[in-house]
Amino acid sequence: MVCRVLIAEDEPHIVESLSFVLQREGFDVISVLDGEAALRALRSDAPELLILDLMLPRMNGFEVLKAVKSDPVLKSVPVLVLTAKGQAQDRRMAEEIGADCFVTKPFSNRDIVEQARRLTAR
Numbered sequence: 001m002v003c004r005v006l007i008a009e010d011e012p013h014i015v016e017s018l019s020f021v022l023q024r025e026g027f028d029v030i031s032v033l034d035g036e037a038a039l040r041a042l043r044s045d046a047p048e049l050l051i052l053d054l055m056l057p058r059m060n061g062f063e064v065l066k067a068v069k070s071d072p073v074l075k076s077v078p079v080l081v082l083t084a085k086g087q088a089q090d091r092r093m094a095e096e097i098g099a100d101c102f103v104t105k106p107f108s109n110r111d112i113v114e115q116a117r118r119l120t121a122r
Contacts (some may be wrong), residue, residue: 003120005053006039007031008064009082010056014105018051021109022116025066031040035059048120051112052099054083056091059073062093073090078119 001057005027009015019029030047032038035056042050050068054061062083068074078100083090086104094102101115 002028003049003116004028004030004045005049005051005116005120006038007045007051008033008035008056008061009051010034011053014053014082017109019110022106023117023119025113027116027120033057035061035064038064042068042074042077043071046074048077049116050077050079051116052079052081054081054085054094062088062097065094065097065099075099080112080115080119082112 005022007015007018007029012035015031019031022029032041036058052061052064065079068077068079080101081094081099082103084105091102100119103111
């Protein structure tokens, strides 16, 4: 079974890089550029993993994470938060809301692939 990953990230070069690396590892990747689009994509066809930037237009990553974790249909989707906001309070807040993993930018491709595999192996 191919695992689908939704990337919610507004920086095109990061989307391109993540998509390439994850597709090379056998993941099916879809991407959106803002928080509202992320929720629409999640609700129309939930993926096996959400990679979520915190600094998104229209609806920030914390708001998306809250919406996902409070939705009975979506709350089981693992969420890997990927952000330049590396402060301890951001990590704590994301984990309290329900993030399954927290990775700060800049990130290593290998780390993202390993975390994606770990989170989708449930």
